[in-house]
Amino acid sequence: MRTTASRTLLHHYSSRHFLSTLSQNNNSSYHTSQNIRRASSLFMSSSVATASCPPSTAFTSSHEEITLLTQQQAAHIDDVLMETFSTDQLMELAGLSVAQVVQTHYQLSGRGDDDRLENDDEGSVQKIVVVCGPGNNGGDGLVAARHLKMFNPTFNVMVVYPRLASVEKPLYKRLLAQLNMCDVPVVTELDERMLLERDGDVRRRRHNTIVIDAMLGYSSRGAVRE
Numbered sequence: 071m072r073t074t075a076s077r078t079l080l081h082h083y084s085s086r087h088f089l090s091t092l093s094q095n096n097n098s099s100y101h102t103s104q105n106i107r108r109a110s111s112l113f114m115s116s117s118v119a120t121a122s123c124p125p126s127t128a129f130t131s132s133h134e135e136i137t138l139l140t141q142q143q144a145a146h147i148d149d150v151l152m153e154t155f156s157t158d159q160l161m162e163l164a165g166l167s168v169a170q171v172v173q174t175h176y177q178l179s180g181r182g183d184d185d186r187l188e189n190d191d192e193g194s195v196q197k198i199v200v201v202c203g204p205g206n207n208g209g210d211g212l213v214a215a216r217h218l219k220m221f222n223p224t225f226n227v228m229v230v231y232p233r234l235a236s237v238e239k240p241l242y243k244r245l246l247a248q249l250n251m252c253d254v255p256v257v258t259e260l261d262e263r264m265l266l267e268r269d270g271d272v273r274r275r276r277h278n279t280i281v282i283d284a285m286l287g288y289s290s291r292g293a294v295r296e
């Protein structure tokens with residue numbers, strides 16, 4: 071039972087992770103919600119479920135029902151999965167899933183051969199900023215940034231990673247080296263201009279930026295501190 075639950079939870083891991091990461095600020099609807107509902111009901115009905123609080127439901131702006139897990143439930147799912155899978159594997163799945171959902175639900179503009187944007191209508195997104203925290207949730211963000219850039223090397227993707235100077239873990243060093251290889255800039259501070267300008271061009275009539283919040287996951291404690 072534990073193995074079955076583990077396998078199924080892994081299958082749904084990335085979509086569950088995405089919502090736990092982004093649901094607070096996002097008002098789009100997701101095709102993944104069905105998966106999340108299934109995953110969490112399996113989680114709650116399996117022998118591995120120990121969380122006392124049932125998953126709750128919420129609605130997107132299009133009134134699509136989604137299931138939200140508590141901090142404790144999300145941590146428990148990871149505990150089960152970590153018996154069989156490595157952090158690298160789960161992080162890769164989580165980051166890839168975030169990148170896929172962003173690409174699926176937003177019209178992302180890359181640059182064409184003539185350096186003009188491929189999609190330049192008002193609804194298109196010209197920039198993606200991934201803000202990464204100090205823990206594994208931040209690692210998920212580093213992975214997401216890499217995948218978005220690999221989907222289309224002309225996408226304007228950047229990472230804000232305040233812990234950059236103090237990175238010691240080999241996993242994080244590898245992730246940062248991969249971003250470097252893919253030409254994804256990593257900076258330590260979020261400058262407001264990053265959200266407003268595109269490559270310094272302040273004359274653009276319209277500029278859309280997506281900010282991916284990968285700051286804190288289920289190990290978040292208390293009010294956000296510097």
Ligand SMILES: NC(=O)C1=CN([C@@H]2O[C@H](COP(=O)(O)OP(=O)(O)OC[C@H]3O[C@@H](n4cnc5c(N)ncnc54)[C@H](O)[C@@H]3O)[C@@H](O)[C@H]2O)[C@H](O)CC1
Nearest residue numbers: 148160161164205206207286287288289290291293294295
């Ligand atoms: N099984 C795994 O390990 C995986 C987890 N994944 C994702 O990672 C997070 C949980 O990761 P963890 O490293 O345990 O913690 P966080 O990323 O949530 O951050 C811990 C980090 O943050 C600091 N901190 C805590 N509270 C605050 C606060 N209020 N203000 C500022 N800083 C805070 C704390 O000191 C630590 O340094 C999980 O949610 C998943 O998203 C991966 O997907 C891979 C597998």
